[in-house]
Structure formats: C-alpha cells, structure tokens
Amino acid sequence: MLHSRGYVISGVKRLDGKQLGKHVIRLAKASDASPHDKSARSKSTSAIPVVTAQHVEHIRPMNDWKLNFEDTTQSLACKSSYELALASAIFQVCSIQPLVKNAKDMYSYATKVLGHGIPDAVVRASFFKHFCGGESSGDLKPVVQKLGVHGIGAILDYAAEADVAHTPEARPGMSASAEAMEQQFEGNARIIMDAIDAASEVSASGGKEGFTAVKLTGMGRPEMLSRISSILTWLRQTFARLDDDGNGLLTQEEFIKGLSKAGSNLSHEELCSIYQSIDANKDSMVDVTDWMDSLWPSDPKFSLIFTSSFKHLQGPQFRSLDDEECYQYQTMLDRLEKLAAYAELKGVKLLVDAEQSYMQPAIDHLALVLMRRHNHENPVIFNTYQCYLVDSFDRVKLDVQRAERYGFVFAAKVVRGAYMHQERKLAAEQGYPDPIHPNIEATHKNFDAVVDFLISRKGQMDPETFKAETEEETERRKKLAIMIASHNEESILKAAEKMNQMEISPAQSGIYFGQLQGMCDHVSFALGKKHFNVYKYLPYGPVKEVMPYLLRRLEENSDILAGVKKQKKLIMTELSRRLGWRKHASC
Template sequence: MWSFPRWLRSGASLSAGAWTRSLSCRAFAHGSQAALSFSDGKAFRLKSGWEVVRGLLIFRLCSVPRLVRNSEKLLSVSRRLLGRRLFEWGMRGSVYGQFVAGETLPEIQDCMERLARLGIRPMLAVPIEEDLGEGKSGERWYEQNEEVMMKCVDLSAAGGDRPMMQLKITAMMSADLCKILSTCLSDPTQRAQLSPQRMVSIMEGQGSALPFLSDQQNQHLQTSVRRLSRVGKHAKANGVRVLVDAEYTYMNPALSLVTMAMMAQCNTDEPWIWNTYQCYLKDSYKNLTKDLDTAQRLGLCFGVKLVRGAYMDKERKLAKEKGYSDPIQPDWTATNTSYQRSLDKLLDLIGQGGQRYNLIIASHNEESVLHAVRRTAELGVDRSSGAVCFGQLLGMCDHVSLTLGQAGYLVYKSIPYGSVDSVLPYLVRRAQENQSVLQGIRKERDLLRRELSRRLLGRS
C-alpha cells in the first residue's frame, strides 16, 4: 500500500534529545554566548517533513503583500465556494494548522506537549478583543469571556513550569469605555481621580462612582474591573503569569491604568501581572519609565512584555484623519533604537533587582535577541531563572525559538486557540497589521527550503 516517504513522515535525522546535546556541546562547551547562531538552520531538523513543507508554502504566500491585504476577501470567497466543512478541512491543513494550537482540549494539549519536547513553553492566547463601536448590549458577552479566561488560566497551569497566558482587557471591558477613560486621563482635573488605588477600591467594591461617567458607564466599569480582578487573582492562585496586551493608542492609557490596579492586587511578592509596551510608539519609553516609577512607589513587582508593535497603518491613518500628531516612530531605525533603550533599562534593573522585575523579549528580531543574550550573560542573569525570557508567535520565527529553547533559554510561543470561525478573523487582522513582519520571513523561508532539499537529497 502507498505511504508517505520517510522524510515526510518523520524528517528529523536527530532526535530532540540528541540535537539538544549536540547544540549544547557545540555552542556552549566554553561558555561562549557568541556561538549562538540562528543562521545554520539545523534547528529545523526537529520539525517533521510535513511541517517543513507546510511552513515553506505558507511563508511563500504570506510574503506576497497583495495576498495579505486581500486575505479576508479571499477567505470569504473560498468558504462560499467550498462550503463550511471542506473550507475548515483546508484551513486546518494550512494557515490554521500553522498558527493555531487547535480547538479541542486534546488538540491544545498535543500542541503544548510537542512544544515542550522541543524546549519551548506555551503562552496561551484567547483571540477575543473588541474595537470601538463593537460594544455589546448588556454584560453577557463579557461575562462569557470571563469564563473563557478562567479556563485559559486552568489550561495554562497544566502546561508545565512557570506558565504564562495573554489577556486582552477589551475582552472583558468595552473598548468604548476604555477610550473614554483614556480621554479622561489626559485631563488633569479628571486624571487625579483615576489612580491605580482608586481602581483597586472599585475592584474591591469600596469605590464610589466617577462623576464624569454616566450611571451606565460607572456600572459597566465596576463589573468590568471586578471581572479582571477575579481573573488576575485566579491566575496568581494557580501560579500563572498574565501578560496584558496593549492595543490601540486611543485606549492604551486606560488599559495601563487597569493593569496597574491588577498589579497592585497581585504583584506584592512576584510579578504575576505584566504590562505590554509597544516600542514603535514615540512615547513608549516615557510610559514605561512612568509605570516603573509608579510600581516602585507602590512597592510592587513589575513584569514587562516588550514588543515593537502591530497597529502602525491604522494608527497613522487615524492620526491623519483626526488631525493629531502621528504617534508612530518616524522610521524603523528609530523603533529599533526605542526598543533597545527600553530593553537595556529593564535588563539593568533585572541585573540589580533579581526577581522583582521580569521581562519577556517578545521579538522576531535576531539582533534584539542576541543583544539580550549577551547582556544577560554580562549581568550574570541565570538564563533558567525566568527573570528574562523570550517569545515569538506560534508558526513563525522557529529558527530563533528552537535554537533558544535547545540552548536552555526560557522561550515561549504565543498560542491562539479556538474554532476556525473564531480564530481566522484574528489571524487576518494580525497578518494585515504585521505585513512588515511577514515580508521579513525570507530568511526563515530560505532555511526551510534548505532543510527540505537536505531531506530530499538524503544528506546528513
């Protein structure tokens, strides 16, 4: 009976354990950090043949800007022509299968176990978010999302040592309210009433209504922050670190305020709640410094997810339409400078303060990763302590993730999960917002092509 070729069924000429020993002996026999390389492609020997073929095909498609820009329309037409069942089968074998853990508990657990065998940790992400004008009638939708997030905490807790998960505030609080609060924070007379301590008192049912909000808005604020408080406390009780995602600039001040209040409740001894800073924004370093000062003043531990950012086109379009100053850095060089400035500040703090400060370098940029590797070595930060770790998206930048994981660094994959219907809109938005990242996957695509050729030719 016909069967898949051996290279497609297994693919790896080295087992994960053998490859770990090989890399460790080769790169770190003399304690040399400089030996860490993302260019030889040998980490891809850990992938199955099917994963190599699928990744190569999808990356070729993702590197065509016109396809990415029109992906939502193309997917809609494909679904209409193929029907739901055939369309979902195709998605599971391609885009969904590349970037999503799955829908059912066994599928998600299988993904987490496969990553663990490769030295990579899961960071689960429920792809639920809300934008302006999408507010739901009543609280039921947000309540359902609280249940989903609680289950995500439980699933993350079972995913191994030092588990993490991602959280979007707008899954449990109206984006419209977040924008209103952000506007209030820009007004000195109202900002004084929007301190983290005031939010904590509202979370604990002791705070009074805010005078500049309507009765309905105050009611939604109270129920929302209490939802978030319950999720944060549940995560801390189960040993799960919650990384709160940043979103658009018109709501980020409110998100940071609520996140700091969650920190005030949970981060007294360890950084269980983390905030995200988008270094492609001109004021990211200023905001990071301000929040660090607030955390120090309140005696809190502080966790940071450091990213470059993903909403550039929409942010610039909105600034032009509304007539305000463009919030985005002028060019890629300025963004990289901003990223390294924040990175160095946090690494220095970790070098001095140990476990009171934690950082995940959520980047696909090899220079940033290698810089962090060098600096942590110079500062004497233990790579296995968890104070500094690395993160990339599931299905992308695997040559970096696999190499770091096999070398003993803590590296996480951001793993969305859910049904095809619920996840595809999220993937489309992320693809359109991250076109610069997708166009930069040429190296990974070339490494996959080289690995495929090696297997076809039977080379060792």
C-alpha cells in the same frame, strides 16, 4: 550555559565569580599567616587548588550563552520534511501582498458559496495547522509537549470570541443590547478562565511556567476604555500645565497658583487641603505618579477631578463619567480581578495585551491596578508596552517607579507594535500628532533601549543602590520580569549579551523571549537549546471561530510575513540537506 558569570582557569576546576572571590580571599589570608604557622596555611588551602599568576592570566568569561541562528540541524530538527515544505509554501503565499490584503473577503466569499466545510478543511490543513495550536485544549497537549522537548514553552490564547445565543432581560436602566454585550464579556471571561486552566495543565506536564493572554476590549466596551483614556490624558496634560518650571514636580505654591489662575474660588486653606490629599509621600512635592494615582482611584466615582474643586481646569470638552459608565468600569474591573486571582491561584501568568493608543492609558491603568493587587511575591500580571509609540519608554520608567513606590513586582511584555497603519490614519483624520516613531530604525532603537533599561534595572550591581535598598526591595527588584516579544535577531542577541553582562542566568532569570507559533523557529529553538526561557504564542479554538483572529493577525503581520527571507532560506537549506535520506526528522 550561563549561570551567573562563570570563569575557566587553566588547570583548575571551573569557578564562578563568587567562588573565585572567596578563593582569592582564602589565598590572601593564607599568605598573611606566619611562615611558621604551617597548620594555618595548610587549612586555608587544602580544600582548593593553588592558583598561580600563570593561571590567573587564563581567566576568561564563559561564552556558553552564545546563540547560533544558522544551525538548521538543531533549530529545525523538530520539524518533519512535510512540515517544512508546508511552511515554505505558506510563507511564499504570505509574500503575495494582494492575496493577504484580500484574504478576509476571499474567505467570506468561499464560505457563502461552499459553506464552512471545504474552506475550513483547507484552512485547517494549512494556515491553521502552521500558526495555531489546535481547536481544543486536548489538541494543545502534543504541540506543547513537542515544543517542551526543545526547551520551549507556550503562551495560550483562546482566540475565539464568545457567542451570545440570546438577548437576556435588560438590567433596569440598561438597554437589551447593552446587557447582551455585558453577557458576551462574561462569556469571554469564561473562555479566558478555560485558557488559564489549559495553561496550568500544560505547564504541569511540560515543566514550563504557564502563560495566557487577555485582550481588554474582550472584557469591556472599547468606548468606555476610550472615555477613561481621554480623562487620564487630560489629567497628565493638566499636571504639565500646572508644573511651571517643568521639573516634573508640582509644589503647593504651583498648584494653588494654577487653580486660582484658572478661576477657582476656593479658599487658600481649601486648596492646601486638596494638595495635601494628593501628596502621597507628604514631602510637599507631588510628582506625576502622585498626581495620577491620587486623582484616579480604583473607583472613579470618588475621584476629585469630577468635583467642583477641579471644574475650572476641566475645559469645554471635559465630561465626567455618568453612572452607567462608572458601572461599566467597575464591572470590567471586577471581571479582570476574578481572572487575575484565578491565574495567581493556578500559578499562571496573565499577559495584558496592548491595543490602540486612544485606549491604552485606560488599559495601562487597569493593568497596574491588577499588578498592585497580585504581584506581591511573584510576577503574575504583565502589562504590554508597544515601542513604536513615542511615549513608551517614559511610560515604562514611570511604571517601574510606581512598582518601587507601592511595593509590587513590575512585569512587562515588550513588543514593537501591531497597529501602525491604523494609528497614523486616525492621527491624520483627527488632527493630533502622530504617536508613532518616524521610521523603523527609531522603533528598533527604542525597543532595544527599553529592554536594556529593564534588564539593567533587574540586574543592578551598583553598590550605592544596594545600600539604599532594603533586603525586601532588593529581592523584589530581582524578581522584575520581562517578556521580550520579538522576531528581530539583533534585538534578541543584544538582550542575551546584556543578560551576560549583568550576570543574569538564562534559565532562572525571569526574562522570557516570545515568538509567534510558526514564525522564527530558528530563533526559538536556538534559544531553547541554550536554556533561555523561550515561548511560542499559541492561539487555539475552533477553526470557524478563530478565523477572524487569524485573518486579523495575518493582515497586521503582513509586512513581517513578506520579509521572512532568512527563514525561507533556512527551510530550503534543511530540506536540501535531507534530500536522499527519504525520512523525516524525529523529535
């Protein structure tokens, strides 16, 4: 197992890199001592073995971290033969594309004709059993304990939606339906609180850090997130327009020239005053982080962009948030703040899910607001970056810069993405550029580049960087956390190799790997065996309420499910190996 960089020296005990350095220094001091000073030489070498040139030739890096995804006796040991047969059958069904695409309609028809009893019983014994953790937090415990035996943790996601039993009295100025939606969001928040409690409990019993996931469209209106995203996008585009030389820095001269050219009638002194309020570092240079964070504060009611000072930059399509939208935004932020504070109190990490690109700028903003408030000592809030988006790498680098500037621990969940078909269709309908990389190879390359960048940043060993950092900054950088959510073996091997190069220990690294429950078990169990921080994404909730989620995930991952040839092959290999034993593997 990799514990930093370890070395094996022929005929000598195992030393890690730091110990080896001390060992050589002590030998050097001993050799510098006078040949007549036997006590000095004896004192320097008595506690350590002698390393000769012959020994040094045999120094080699440890390779204990090497992962084996082919050994089914290890990776599938926890599965009974019945579970393996069930998995094989499910993957076979999932490879039939027409069946997957029409699964929602088929389930709906079955429940209309038969009620929920028989259809839900069939689903419970098959797809639900394979891909979900159970119907309640009590059901989760044996599943989590079973995973824990093999070094695997759980990311809990209560996948059911809150049900509003009645429409309450409307708040003055708000329709009854709008108030009902707010009540539903409150119900969803209570569900996430329950999931945080469950994650805390299973973490305490299983020894792994607790994780739970939150989807922001369950905490507030998608329309509001889309409105805020359009304003944030406009802000970024406006910065680019004002930045004449395109160097990513906006001078006072460029700012004043741009607003004057747009038709502003403010005086030179007034424009200088606005610029200075945006220049957070007071260095006469405004970068895109200064620009975005100064002009879009936590409470948008106080944003300068809604004042007359910026009206000449707004354009005909620009519309300020009205009082109701500001209320919705603030209510949503308050709701998320309660969840984040509760997660921090319970020692649980909160993964903010990514969603469609037209809502993502607002989601990014809210996640970063929560990071600044709660990621002081340890990573609590993780934002998700979908690497099939062309701008994802730039956004990651910008947000790492924000974390360094504002003094919080950066934490990211890195995924390839789940809304490709929908994104491309919407871009074609609305006539804007396709936000997705042109092919899967480009997405793979970008995903690996993002992961490599983050691991390199976390394990930075450049002496010049150390000199420039304070001790507090170094400590915070080393706490940078990454959830590498991937089923791609090559990407996982590259990440593990990078950790090895940067001398980052798998077990205490703050680098996590995640796979869906029921998917890529041979990868998850191999990671667990080598003491990497690996987790299964474990949705749970009543079958009837989880089915919309399960059907949606089935459709989103239809391409992946159709291509799990290796996993099916490994399952059949293990089943064949067991034939004749007539007994199930035990955990």
